[in-house]
Amino acid sequence: MKARDYKLVKDGKYNMKAIMQRAWVYMKQNKAFKWYSFNNALKDAWMDAHLKMDDYKAQFNPQYLDYPKPANNFRQALMDLDPTLRCYDSSWR
Template sequence: MKARDYKLVVDGKYNRRAIMQRAWAYMKQNKSFKWYSFANALKDAWTDASLKMDEYKAQISPVYTDYPKPVNNLRQALIDLNPTLRCYDSSWR
């Protein structure tokens, strides 16, 4: 595959020219496979572009990078997922 300087995502938008060039490069690379058509190559190129878009969004927004920390307590994790499972104090006070 030739080294191309086109980026799949530019300023938060898909670069269709780069996606088409990547699809053609995939076609040239996999022409020995009879089942590998241009539709398959285009699908693979769009998959690469969507992964690049996810990376771009993760770089721009801090929301995508701040994942919740895992909880060691299973009961607390279930309560965090579904607050209706919260147990209230059952004492006779």
């Protein structure tokens, strides 16, 4: 049996061989689905590789995965999403 290389990220670079091997594994696992093509398998393998790269970058820079905190006020969060809601304040003033 061949030795498989499934490390998707090596030294901060994408391992193309491992990504292709993972895509073929996904293709074989999902061959019962008619709609699941090699294109879908390759997209899934690349998604895994991107997640591994995020993990790799987060090891060296913990602030890499810090996302903005949501607003505590629901009304303020809605106004941030849709600025036209500012004039529709429900207060009685």
